[in-house]
Amino acid sequence: MELWNLPTLILARTLLGKELIHESKDGTTSGYIVETEAYLGPEDRAAHSFGNRRTARTEVMFQEAGTIYTYFIYGMHTCFNIVSGPINKPEAILIRAIEPVQGIERMKERRGALKKEIMLTNGPGKLSKSMGFSLKHSGQKMNSSSILLQDGIVISDDEISVGPRININYAEEAVHYPYRFWIKNNPYVSR
Numbered sequence: 001m002e003l004w005n006l007p008t009l010i011l012a013r014t015l016l017g018k019e020l021i022h023e024s025k026d027g028t029t030s031g032y033i034v035e036t037e038a039y040l041g042p043e044d045r046a047a048h049s050f051g052n053r054r055t056a057r058t059e060v061m062f063q064e065a066g067t068i069y070t071y072f073i074y075g076m077h078t079c080f081n082i083v084s085g086p087i088n089k090p091e092a093i094l095i096r097a098i099e100p101v102q103g104i105e106r107m108k109e110r111r112g113a114l115k116k117e118i119m120l121t122n123g124p125g126k127l128s129k130s131m132g133f134s135l136k137h138s139g140q141k142m143n144s145s146s147i148l149l150q151d152g153i154v155i156s157d158d159e160i161s162v163g164p165r166i167n168i169n170y171a172e173e174a175v176h177y178p179y180r181f182w183i184k185n186n187p188y189v190s191r
Contacts, residue, residue, distance in 0.1 A: 003149075004065035004142075008084040008091045011065075012038040013160060013181050015082075019152035020098055022131045027106045029131050031098030031121055032152045035182040035189045037165045038084070041091040045174040046165060049090035060139045061090035068147060070128070070138040077125030080133045082142060096166075096180070098127050099188040101152075107131070123190040159184050166190065 006014060013036075021030040039047035041061070048058045048071070060069045061083055069081040069092050085091030098121045100107055107120050107130035114120065121127040128134075133147075142149055165180045182189045 004084070006084075008038045008040055008093065009179065011084050012036040012093045012179070015093065015095070015149075016160060016181060016183055017153040017155035019101060019150050020095065020131070021102070021148040021150065022133065023146045023148070024132045026132070027103050029100075029103030029106055031100045031102075031127070031131070031188075033095055033097075034099050034186045035095075035097035035180070037094040037096055038179040038181075039081075039092050039094065040179070041085055041089055044091075044177070044179075045170075045172050046168040046177070047090070047092070049092075052090070058090065061085075061092055062088050063139070066142045068137050068140045068142060068145075070133055070135050072135065073125070078128040078133055078135060079124045080128050080131070080137075094124060095127065096124050097122050097182070097186075097188050097190045098131075099186060100130070118187055122188045155183055 015033050015036050018033050019030050041047050041049050042052045049061045064087050065084050067083040069083050070078050081092040081094045084093050111130050120130045161182050161184050162178045163180050164176050
């Protein structure tokens, strides 16, 4: 089965360990995905597309799985997501954290002065800045643009933790859904 045809919760787990790559004009950066969060569309109060809400920002979520969805939060951070539902079923997976692999010096330049290298990519805004992701990437297709996904490291089921998503206090009962997945003991998982 093609990766993008997997149900969203299974895909969110399956993405752990995959290498996310950005081939930009100023160099290639990449990292192993170590943390994801799934958003299950119209029925999920935490999803931007809850209730089938269609806006200029969320319209990309209604496209085919494997489409990139980037958006701005707090007026300063870009978040990188991959659309994961079938067409017109607006589900997505937020890539919350990666473990840097390629282009670490370039990541440091993009992020500025850091006390610890661990701070490069241990959160969605940090990884987007380090990887050079922006709003212009929204609507592009994975593996057919400058952003690629390939096999990285193999992660077994017993290396994966599952729990509630982070920073969605507005989402009523959806606050407690176990839709966040991360590699146990990986230092790059967000705090």
